[in-house]
Amino acid sequence: MNVHARKFNDAARRQTADLRQRDWIQTALSGYYARRDEFKNRFQSWSGARDAAAAIKWEAVNHLDRYLDEFASRLEARGARVFWAPDARAARDYVVGVARQHKVRSIIKSKSMTAEEIHLNDALEQAGFEVVESDLGEYIVQLRREPPYHIVFPAMHLTRQQISDLFHDRLGSEPTDNPEDLTMIARRVMRRKYCEADMGISGANFAVAETGMISITENEGNARLTTSLPKIHVAIVGIEKVLPKLSDLALFLPMLATAGAGQPITCYNTLYGGPRQPGEADGPEEFHVVLLDNRRTELLADAEQREALHCIRCGACLNVCPIFKNVGGHSYGTTYQGPIGSVITPHLRGLLDWKHLSQASSLCGACTETCPVKINLHHHLLHNRRNAVRARPARLEKLLQAGFVFMMCRPQVYEWVGWMGRLAQPLQRLVRGTILDPLRAWTRTRSFPPLAEKSFRQLWQERKIP
Amino acid sequence: MTNREIVLGRIREALETAPPHPAFHDDSTGTSPLPASPQSWLPRVGRTLEERIELFRRNAEDLKAEFHVCAGPAEAIQHVKNLASAGGWKKIGRHSGALTDPVARELGLAEVRTDGGYAVNDLESCDAGLTECEALVAQTGSVLVSAPGAGGRALSVLPPHHVVLARRSQMVPDLGAALQHMQEKFKGKFPSFFSFISGPSRTGDIERILVLGAHGPKKLTILLLP
Numbered sequence: 001m002n003v004h005a006r007k008f009n010d011a012a013r014r015q016t017a018d019l020r021q022r023d024w025i026q027t028a029l030s031g032y033y034a035r036r037d038e039f040k041n042r043f044q045s046w047s048g049a050r051d052a053a054a055a056i057k058w059e060a061v062n063h064l065d066r067y068l069d070e071f072a073s074r075l076e077a078r079g080a081r082v083f084w085a086p087d088a089r090a091a092r093d094y095v096v097g098v099a100r101q102h103k104v105r106s107i108i109k110s111k112s113m114t115a116e117e118i119h120l121n122d123a124l125e126q127a128g129f130e131v132v133e134s135d136l137g138e139y140i141v142q143l144r145r146e147p148p149y150h151i152v153f154p155a156m157h158l159t160r161q162q163i164s165d166l167f168h169d170r171l172g173s174e175p176t177d178n179p180e181d182l183t184m185i186a187r188r189v190m191r192r193k194y195c196e197a198d199m200g201i202s203g204a205n206f207a208v209a210e211t212g213m214i215s216i217t218e219n220e221g222n223a224r225l226t227t228s229l230p231k232i233h234v235a236i237v238g239i240e241k242v243l244p245k246l247s248d249l250a251l252f253l254p255m256l257a258t259a260g261a262g263q264p265i266t267c268y269n270t271l272y273g274g275p276r277q278p279g280e281a282d283g284p285e286e287f288h289v290v291l292l293d294n295r296r297t298e299l300l301a302d303a304e305q306r307e308a309l310h311c312i313r314c315g316a317c318l319n320v321c322p323i324f325k326n327v328g329g330h331s332y333g334t335t336y337q338g339p340i341g342s343v344i345t346p347h348l349r350g351l352l353d354w355k356h357l358s359q360a361s362s363l364c365g366a367c368t369e370t371c372p373v374k375i376n377l378h379h380h381l382l383h384n385r386r387n388a389v390r391a392r393p394a395r396l397e398k399l400l401q402a403g404f405v406f407m408m409c410r411p412q413v414y415e416w417v418g419w420m421g422r423l424a425q426p427l428q429r430l431v432r433g434t435i436l437d438p439l440r441a442w443t444r445t446r447s448f449p450p451l452a453e454k455s456f457r458q459l460w461q462e463r464k465i466p
Numbered sequence: 467m468t469n470r471e472i473v474l475g476r477i478r479e480a481l482e483t484a485p486p487h488p489a490f491h492d493d494s495t496g497t498s499p500l501p502a503s504p505q506s507w508l509p510r511v512g513r514t515l516e517e518r519i520e521l522f523r524r525n526a527e528d529l530k531a532e533f534h535v536c537a538g539p540a541e542a543i544q545h546v547k548n549l550a551s552a553g554g555w556k557k558i559g560r561h562s563g564a565l566t567d568p569v570a571r572e573l574g575l576a577e578v579r580t581d582g583g584y585a586v587n588d589l590e591s592c593d594a595g596l597t598e599c600e601a602l603v604a605q606t607g608s609v610l611v612s613a614p615g616a617g618g619r620a621l622s623v624l625p626p627h628h629v630v631l632a633r634r635s636q637m638v639p640d641l642g643a644a645l646q647h648m649q650e651k652f653k654g655k656f657p658s659f660f661s662f663i664s665g666p667s668r669t670g671d672i673e674r675i676l677v678l679g680a681h682g683p684k685k686l687t688i689l690l691l692p
Binding site: 028031032042043044045046048049052058062063064065068069072078082083084085086090134135136137140153154155156158159160163179180182183184186187190191194195211213219220221222224225227228229239246247249250251253254261264265266267268269270271272273274275276277279280281282283287291293297298300301303304306307 | 468469472473478479483484485506529580586590606608614618619621623641648657658659661662663664666669670675679681
C-alpha cells in the first residue's frame with residue numbers, strides 16, 4: 001500500500017468514527033437536497049436539459065483544439081493576453097512573473113479550484129507576495145491553513161462557533177454566534193483589500209469560444225470586485241472549460257446553480273471578454289488568461305474516459321455520495337474530492353498512486369444519476385480499477401481467484417473446503433476481530449455469517465424422495 | 467515550439483482516437499440530443515409581457531430583491547427619494563443616462579459619476595449605486611448589466627444598495643433571449659464585461675445559512691418604468 005492510500009485509509013477510518021462530524025455534514029446538506037429538488041422540478045424537463053448539456057460538452061471536448069483556438073484568438077483580439085500552460089509549474093511561473101513585473105504589493109483572489117490544483121497561493125507566497133482569498137468560505141479555510149473541504153462549499157465542515165473562535169484569534173473580533181455578524185467581519189476586512197490590491201486572480205466556470213469570454217459564477221460578489229478594481233486580472237482556466245456558443249450559457253447557468261447549490265440561478269453570472277475597453281469607466285488595464293493543461297490532455301487521450309472532462313465542477317456528485325458524506329472532504333487528500341475527484345485524480349496525478357480512490361465507492365451510482373452533464377462516474381471508477389490492475393497485476397488476488405476456480409470446478413475439493421470451514425469456525429470465533437483472525441479485514445467491523453451445520457448438498461442427499 | 471503549439475499538439479494527438487458515441491452508456495434511443503434551443507426544457511416563462519412581468523416579480527422577490535412597477539418617471543423619482551430618506555443616503559454613485567439623469571437631479575445628493583473613471587475610495591463610500599441595465603430576465607428574475615450600459619464594472623457591486631432603472635421594453639423572457647440581445651446589439655464588438663445580477667449579494671458559507679450582503683450590495687431595488 002502506498003503512502004497516499006495509507007493516509008486515505010487512516011483519515012477515512014478516523015472520520016467515519018466521528019459521528020458528530022457525520023451528523024453535521026448530513027445536516028448541512030439536508031437543505032440542499034430539498035432546494036435542489038424544488039428547482040429541478042421547475043424545469044420543464046430536467047432530463048432533457050441533462051441530455052442537451054451532455055451533448056454540448058461532448059461537442060466541445062471532442063473538438064477542443066478548434067474551440068480553444070477560437071476562444072484564445074477572440075480574447076487576444078480584444079487585448080487580453082493568453083498564456084498556454086502545459087503544466088502546473090509553467091502556470092505558476094507565469095503568474096509569479098506577472099506579479100513581479102508589475103511589482104504588485106497585494107493580491108486578492110476569488111475562488112478557483114484550478115488555482116488550488118496548481119498550488120498557486122504557495123508559489124506566490126514563496127515569491128514574497130501576499131494573497132488573500134476573498135470568498136468567505138475560502139477565506140476561512142485560508143486562515144485555518146487547510147485546503148477546501150468541498151469544491152463548492154469550502155468551509156461546510158465548520159460550525160459558527162469554530163469560525164467565531166478563528167476570527168477572534170486571527171482578526172481580534174468579538175466572539176459571536178450570529179452568521180450575519182461573522183459575514184460582516186469578513187466583509188469589512190475584504191473591503192479594504194479590494195481597494196488596495198493591485199492584482200486580482202480568479203478562476204472561470206466556462207470559456208465561451210464563440211465570443212472569447214470567460215464566465216464566472218458566484219454568489220457573494222467577491223469575484224466581481226476582484227476583477228473590477230485591481231489594475232491586473234489573471235484568470236486560471238482549465239482547457240476543458242470550453243463551451244462552443246454564448247447561447248449555451250442559457251442552459252448551463254441555471255443547471256450549474258440548481259445541481260451545484262440548489263439555487264434557481266446564482267447571484268452573479270459574469271462574462272469577461274478583455275481588459276478595460278476604450279470608453280469604459282473601469283476594469284483592469286491588463287487581463288491575462290492562463291489556459292491550463294496539466295495532464296488534462298492525458299485524460300483526453302483516453303477515449304473511454306474522455307467524458308470526465310465534461311465536468312462543470314458543480315459538486316453535485318459530492319453532495320450525494322455516501323462515501324463523501326462519511327469520510328469527509330479532507331480524507332481524500334486531493335484537490336477535487338468525491339466521485340469526480342476519484343475519477344480524475346489518477347489521471348492528473350498518477351494511476352498507481354491514486355488507484356485506491358477507485359475503491360472509495362459503493363458503486364451505488366448516485367453520482368452518475370445526479371450529474372448534470374451525465375458523466376458515467378461509477379463506471380469510470382470501474383475503468384480505473386481495471387486499468388490499475390492492468391498496470392500492476394494484483395498477484396495475490398489472482399492466486400485467490402485461481403484457487404476459487406479450482407475449487408468450484410471440483411466437487412470433492414468444494415466439499416472438503418466446506419468441511420474444513422465448519423471445523424475451523426469455532427476456532428475463528430475465539431480470535432474474532434483480533435490480529436490472529438484470518439478474516440480480520442471483514443470481522444473487525446462486521447460479523448461473519450456462520451456456516452450452516454449441514455451443506456445444501458448434504459441436505460439434498462439425505463432428502464427422501466417421495 | 468511555442469506553448470500554444472505544444473498544448474494544441476497534445477490535444478490533436480489525443481483526439482486522434484475516435485470518441486465513443488455521445489450516448490454510449492445510457493438508455494436513450496441513440497439519436498443525437500443536440501438541441502435546437504433549450505427553451506423546451508428550462509422553466510416556463512409565460513406568453514404575454516404582463517405574465518412575464520409578473521413572473522419577474524415573483525422570481526425577484528424570491529431572490530430578496532425589491533421590484534416596483536412605476537406608472538411614470540415621477541413615481542420612480544418619488545420611490546428613490548423614499549429609499550434615500552429611509553436609508554439616510556448622503557452620497558450616491560451613478561452614471562449618466564436617459565433614466566438616471568432626471569432621478570439624480572431630483573434627488574439632489576452629492577454624487578460620484580463613474581463615466582470616464584473615478585476614484586475607488588470615493589465610490590466605496592457611496593450609500594447607493596444608481597444604474598440602468600441591458601435587460602431584465604423574467605425566467606430568473608435577473609438584471610443584465612454591461613460595462614457601457616451601467617457605468618462600468620464596480621458601480622453595480624461596490625455600493626451597499628444597488629438601484630436599477632429599467633424600461634418595460636427591456637423585459638425579455640429568458641437567459642437565451644438576453645444573450646441574443648447582447649449579440650445583436652454589439653455585433654461582435656462586445657464590451658469587456660457584462661453580468662446577470664440575481665438578487666442582492668449573498669453567502670451560505672457559514673453553516674449553509676443565508677446571509678445577504680456578503681461582499682456586494684445588501685439591497686437590490688429594480689424600478690420598471692414605462
